[in-house]
C-alpha cells in the first residue's frame with residue numbers, strides 16, 4: 001500500500017488514469033505512463049491494483065500479489 005498527501009485522485013478519474021497516456025492534470029509534467037506500467041506489471045504476476053483515498057489526504061494505491 002502506498003499513500004501520499006498530494007491532491008488525491010478523484011473517483012471519476014481512477015479508472016481513466018490507469019490507461020496508457022491518460023493524465024488528470026495537464027499542467028503538471030508527466031507522460032501518463034507510470035500507473036499504466038505498474039498495472040501491466042502487477043497483472044502479469046496475477047495481482048490487482050486499486051486506487052483509493054489515503055488517510056493522509058492524498059492517493060492510496062493498493063497492490064495485491066498472489067503468494068507462491
Ligand SMILES: Nc1ncnc2c1ncn2[C@@H]1O[C@H](COP(=O)(O)OP(=O)(O)OP(=O)(O)O)[C@@H](O)[C@H]1O
Pocket residue numbers: 004006007008009017022023024025029030031032033034035036058059
Ligand atoms: N499520486 C498521485 N496523486 C494525484 N494524482 C496522481 C497521482 N499519480 C498519478 N496521478 C494522476 O494520474 C495521471 C496519470 O499518472 P501516471 O503516473 O500514469 O502518469 P504521469 O505521472 O502523468 O507521468 P509519468 O509517466 O511520468 O508517471 C497523472 O497525470 C496525474 O494526473
Ligand SMILES: [Mg+2]
Pocket residue numbers: 030033034035
Ligand atoms: Mg506518474
